[in-house]
Amino acid sequence: MTRRPPRPRERGIPEATVARLPLYLRALQALDERGTPTVSSEELASVAGVNSAKLRKDLSHLGSYGTRGVGYDVEYLIYQISRELGLTQDWSVAIVGVGNLGRALANYGGFGTRGFRIAALLDADPAVVGDAVAGLRVGHIDSLEEVVAREHVSIGVIATPAAAAQGVCDRFVGAGVTSVLNFAPVVLNVPDGVDVRKVDLSIELQILAFHEQRKADGRGGPEWIEALEA
Amino acid sequence: MTRRPPRPRERGIPEATVARLPLYLRALQALDERGTPTVSSEELASVAGVNSAKLRKDLSHLGSYGTRGVGYDVEYLIYQISRELGLTQDWSVAIVGVGNLGRALANYGGFGTRGFRIAALLDADPAVVGDAVAGLRVGHIDSLEEVVAREHVSIGVIATPAAAAQGVCDRFVGAGVTSVLNFAPVVLNVPDGVDVRKVDLSIELQILAFHEQRKADGRGGPEWIEALEA
DNA sequence: TGGTGTGAATTCCTTCACAGCG
DNA sequence: CGCTGTGAAGGAATTCACACCA
Structure with a gap:
């Protein structure tokens, strides 16, 4: 039982990460069109709607494409993600x-x-x-x-x-x-x-309905999301 | 001193489960239309495309609506899931x-x-x-x-x-x-x-492209072949 | 100094395996 | 018996926190 799979396979990117790469790609393209040359993980994460630790961890699966103290080169990162997703071919x-x-x-x-x-x-x-x-x-x-x-x-x-x-x-x-x-x-x-x-x-509608119902049940305020610690 | 609130969600059904309830509901409705009165977790799971342990665990979050040795009453389970999802109202x-x-x-x-x-x-x-x-x-x-x-x-x-x-x-x-x-x-x-x-x-297309590329690469990462059990 | 990259801790999800009930 | 319901184990994803480097 002493197998060692702690290495995320040279080629094994976690599914959850793969599902977010398109999001990052879109965010980067928006930045690129605006002429932004580099972004920090904080900025990019904010545009993509995730938190920055997750973004950095995700990108780390592709390689070290950032520059410490600076951030990521937008165009270069677009290329790397595109390649990883297989979008450099049709x-x-x-x-x-x-x-x-x-x-x-x-x-x-x-x-x-x-x-x-x-x-x-x-x-x-x-x-x-x-x-x-x-x-x-x-x-x-x-x-x-x-x-x-x-x-x-x-x-x-x-x-x-x-x-x-x-x-x-x-x-x-x-x-x-x-x-x-x-x-x-x-x-x-x-x-x-x-x-x-x-x-x-x-x-999707049914999932929304579930949460909507949940909100309606918890009459009283916005703490439906917060801890119900007594 | 900063104890984080450990329970953000007390009476909550896990998100992953909520996301699957609509699937079970649809599968049950198909069974109902075919006149099937009861199903086992094995059968229902197969129709819904998940494994039976997961299905049982999911349903257990709603309550104990099954009968040991028998399975689940289709109509009753439809009602319970509908209610949980908030579909008994419009x-x-x-x-x-x-x-x-x-x-x-x-x-x-x-x-x-x-x-x-x-x-x-x-x-x-x-x-x-x-x-x-x-x-x-x-x-x-x-x-x-x-x-x-x-x-x-x-x-x-x-x-x-x-x-x-x-x-x-x-x-x-x-x-x-x-x-x-x-x-x-x-x-x-x-x-x-x-x-x-x-x-x-x-x-969705980009995620598919990623996997398609992975298959085409072939050598090295045969993780999608691993399901050679059957 | 500022921000990446990453071990470690944590939380969440899945799967196993079986006790126990109908 | 057969099948549910569930503790416990195992994995995966997220978040933390900081070493380290441009």
């Missing part, structure tokens, strides 16, 4: 389901910050197939496998009704896609090695 | 920003599972104001405060461009809203006591 994305949500996604300008290319929009509804959306022609779902292969799609986005989601997911996986972003309110079953992330409006 | 929601995303949200049928009522759709664009969307007339953003007061809005949804989000958020907060669901890619600043949850497409 990823092809296919969106299935071209309803309002699919259109919203397709029109999501710049797609965050480059690094992603919408390779295809697919739908099952003949009334939608052929439409021009965000400069692309909507294709038929039947061409999914062909499109994935031709466009080297590596991320599949599912914006279909719940009932269709698992079927679309299976086809993505069958076609070799190993990353799926799911907007349909269902739990997708996928084999090991396939990553699924889900975005679910109603779950 | 929450009024106002959506600001009626682009494709706002429309997608407005048309999100049943809004998860009842418990939520879209009280208003607001936009700043005169070309959109007056439109009928999801059975509602789109109002002008100027009426935000009035609408919040009249409809007792408790959850504000921001589906505007990034540049407008903080302003809308400030107006929500000023009008007394204490829960905000933000779809715009910015970090919102809010006073204590206001809950913000964010849904961010590009962050």
